[in-house]
Amino acid sequence: MKKIIAVALVLVTVLALAGCSSKSSDPNVITHAQYVEKALDEEVVIETYVQAHQSWWDNKVTVYAQSKDGAYFIYEMAATEEEAKKLTPGTKIKVTGYKSEWAGEVEIVDATFEILKGSYKAKATDVTKLLGTDELIKHQNEFVSFKGMTVEDYGDGNAFAYKNPEEKSDDLYFKVSKDGKTYEFCVEFYLTGKDTDVYKAVEGLKIGDKVDLEGFLYWYEGANPHITSVKVVK
Amino acid sequence: MRVMKRLAALALCAVMLALSLSACHGSRGMPAFEIPGQFDTSRDYEITFWAKNDTNKTQTAIYQRAIADFETLYPNIKVNLRLYTDYGRIYNDVITNIATRTTPNVCITYPDHIATYLIGDEVVVPLDGLMRDEKYGLGGSELRFDGPAADELVPQFIGECAIGDRHYALPYMRSTEACYVNKTYVEKLGYTLPETLTWDFVWEVSDAATARDADGNYLVNGQKVMIPFIYKSTDNMMIQMLRQRNAGYSDESGDVLIFNDTTRELLFNIADHVEKGAFSTFKISSYPANFLNAGQCIFAVDSTAGATWMGTDAPLLDISEDKLVEFETAVMTVPQFDVNDPKMISQGPSVCVFNKSDPQEVLASWLFAQYLLTNDVQIAYSETEGYLPVTSKALNDPQYREYLSRRGEDDQEHYYVKIDAAKLLMDNVQYTFVTPVFNGSASLRDAAGQMIENVVKSVRRHETLDGEYMTKLQRDVTALYRLDQFGDVTASGIGELGPMPATSKALLMTLAAVWAGLGVLALCRFVRRRRR
Structure with a gap:
């Protein structure tokens, strides 16, 4: 019985930690569902994962990002060339910017970012x-x-x-x-x-x-x- | 974009290297071009022509035909065409090639760009002597084609090609901006279009068009989306507003005069209408034509050279057929502050000739550049968009007159919006203007537009716009576009003061190299945004 309880406790602890690690400590971070609900031109803070990016130029990089709950297009995010090199597929990032829409494309503009621990590559x-x-x-x-x-x-x-x-x-x-x-x-x-x-x-x-x-x-x-x-x- | 980045770096390095080497070794650069007494037809020449098309196959075909016809007339001159889809890349490549002395022979360009090219020693050929030459000049006796005489160039257009007291280009095509209006919706809102649009009228109708029903649908179109007034080029918007108000922008010496009370007043006024949802820009929302054609915009300001995208029956469309809305399109001049003193910008490509060590090669290049002004080329190219030919010879040609008279016969060649756009410029040439050209004028132009873009964004984001905001905006754009670093290195000063000391040349060349680098970066930004 003790063994069962011990195993159960370990499992609960692991699951709890896993849950914590997937949830941001920053209360401003929103989910994709909340992002969808946000009005255009509102400031948004999200955590997501780089899937690909266009070539860097002039301290900006355009990123295709996706989390398990949805995807984002981050247009011309501020980044030095060195920073952009770190945005490999799967890299977790926290992005702060403004929700915008251009010709039907809903995107995040005027964004800045920081790299977090974690990795995820979306399957098609x-x-x-x-x-x-x-x-x-x-x-x-x-x-x-x-x-x-x-x-x-x-x-x-x-x-x-x-x-x-x-x-x-x-x-x-x-x-x-x-x-x-x-x-x-x-x-x-x-x-x-x-x-x-x-x-x-x-x-x-x-x-x-x-x-x-x-x-x-x-x-x-x-x-x-x-x-x-x-x-x-x- | 990797390509652009490398090009930028290469351009900067190449210019720096070449200029520093030439300074170290006392190179005298290219000798000034002198017109040969006779064109040597016993020799063969191969020249390059860098041109731009609007991703338009017809324009490409016209260039190719012009080259074929010219080569028939001059079998000893072979013209190699290199096509670009935007002016920024041409500028970028020219800068790169100045350093290595591999510029094209003839190039489509803008005077703002030539001002930068001119920092190099004898890089661009002044055309005044060539234009006047009895044998090979405009209407010259030895020409093998029927080109325009000097007095057949529209004075306004050739005047725009002067930098200082010399002409460094020939005009090729001209356009201006037009306001493409959904007349149907204007009248539905209870208004009648005036003969000349005023800012007051456009703002009033735009504000009225923002009225919605309880479900959030706009009353005028029954849709969820309506941006009554969209401006494609906010650079032009600010420049024209300032000119119409006789307020400062810049002067011939390159002094930045844009930060003045009128500018602030204009920005506050624009902000008021953004707040009401009456105004947006291309950079923030998308192409005015797409909104106009979907019945989601009433006043769409764009170039007359974009007329084929405007209206229900436009030959070129970027939205699906099911989104198209039926309406009547009116093509009007951009809004004015004073209808009795209208002012609108003149734009459009020009052609410059680059200097080479062989004067005969330059003469061959000049002959081809001049050939682009013949009626066949002028009329054919102008008909591809809402462009205007630059010679009275073409404008008065019966073929061109017939083209204009067939307005609306079809929705392709004689699409009424396109012909109305060309006529708009034709009827208002005397009211057009250009801004002073100097090394850095392209950056100032960007800054002018950026101020509007920033204000629109800030209002949409519910930021506070007050005097402090405007002061910060001025500081930000000054830093972003380095407006406080414009020296007195103006193109207009070149050639007026005699030869410069070698040290001065070296200093100016270094400045040019820096400017070239900055220009390339700025152009990268420009090119990038337009490619979305």
Whole structure:
């Protein structure tokens, strides 16, 4: 009996500590649900985990972040180049900034951050069935996947388009369809430049290819995912 | 963005290195260009042309056709085209290439940028002599094309290419800002559009449009979203407001005059309307065109060169069809304080010619730059957007007149908003102005817009705006854009005082290098924001 009680006490203690460690000691820190409820232009303090970031420049870095309860897009967060290098995927950060919206993308702007202990990498959520529905926006900024999409003509018989076709130093755009509806996706140059696998994969797409895609569910006047992985499946 | 960062670092290092080396070894730089008596057609020339298109395939095709036609006329001149999608990158690359003497031969540019290029020794060719040259100048006897004579350049536009007492560019296209108005909603609110928009009218209608029902829907559009007045370029907004009020901005010597009582008054007034939910900006909310076309904006101010994005039937759209709202679009001048003395900014690309050690190569470059002013190029390019040709020869050409007369026949080539935008500038050329150009004028322009952006953000965040706030704002933008570091290194001073001592040159070159670095960083910021 004593052994059972001892084990139980240990378990309770461990669980209690685990619970404490996942909850911030800062009373200003809010959950994702509370973040969603916040009005635009209100100050927000969140704790989350870096999933990826765009290239650093001019003491700013744009971060794709996600916690177990939701995702955030942190636009041009203040960071020195050295600080930005520490923002590897999984890194836990506490972010203070303002909730904002630009062309439908809900984001945190004018943000500062500090690195905390902890790590979490989100697995892609399959949102294929949510395309074209009002449910999709609930997954805004999350790391998501789209399965079995068909590459469509982007125009003039091409499977994709360069924003800057002459220099190839900018975003790539392509269209994919599912169940008769077509959607426009993007390879964001500052997230995945022309030397990355995804950039090259999109350059190699052909109209009619069946593809599985992964990326961050960015918004620009509607869903406009920043794709990070393209796999031709057929 | 990694590319931009490296370019910035490279540019700074390259300029510093090249300039310091040249100072150490007493290099005299590029010799001043002298016009050859005769163009040597026995030789072949290969020149580069750096141009910008608005991610518009038609514009690219026009450049390519212009080059092909020019090469047919001058088989010994090959033109290599390099296209950019924004001016910032062209500027960035030119700065990098000045140090290594690998500038393009001909380049689309803005006078603000040329002011920086001019710090280098004989980098940009002054065009006055070339324009006057009897054989190869404007309307010259030896030209193989029918270009404009000197008096066929719109005086206002060629005047904008003068820095000090010399012309360093030819105008290529001109635009201004327009206020694209949802006339349907203005009338629904019980107002009638005046002949000329005033700030009072725009603010009054915008305030009225913020009325909502008990469910939070805006009465005017029945939607949850309405930002009645959105300004794309707050730089231009502040600059034009100040000019209309005859208040200080800057002078030809590079003195910063923007921090004055009128500026504060304007900012407080803007804040009042932000508080009511009547005003926002591109940087804070998104493209004015998207809100306008969705029936969520009534007054959208943007360039006349963005007219093809404006209106229910716009040929270019960034929102889905189901969000489009039917309304009548009126294209009007930007709001004015005094309708009897209207003032609006003149903008649009110009073309400069870079100096080379071979004067014949420069002459070949000049011939091509001049060819861009021929009617075929001017008319074709202007029709791609709400641009205006820069020559009276093109403006009076029957082909161009016919184009204008076919306003509204279709929603592509003759889209009425696009043609109205071009006509707006045509009818108001005499009321346009440009700001003084000096080394640092681009930073001052950024600061002008930043003050509005900061005020809008602060109001939305319920911060207190008072005199103390304005003082801090002035301090912040001064530091951010280094406005207190503008010296008397003005472009207008170049060439007027004779040769400078070598030590002075070295000092100025170092300053230029620093400015180049700062400019690159500022441009990175500019480019980045527009790429979202």
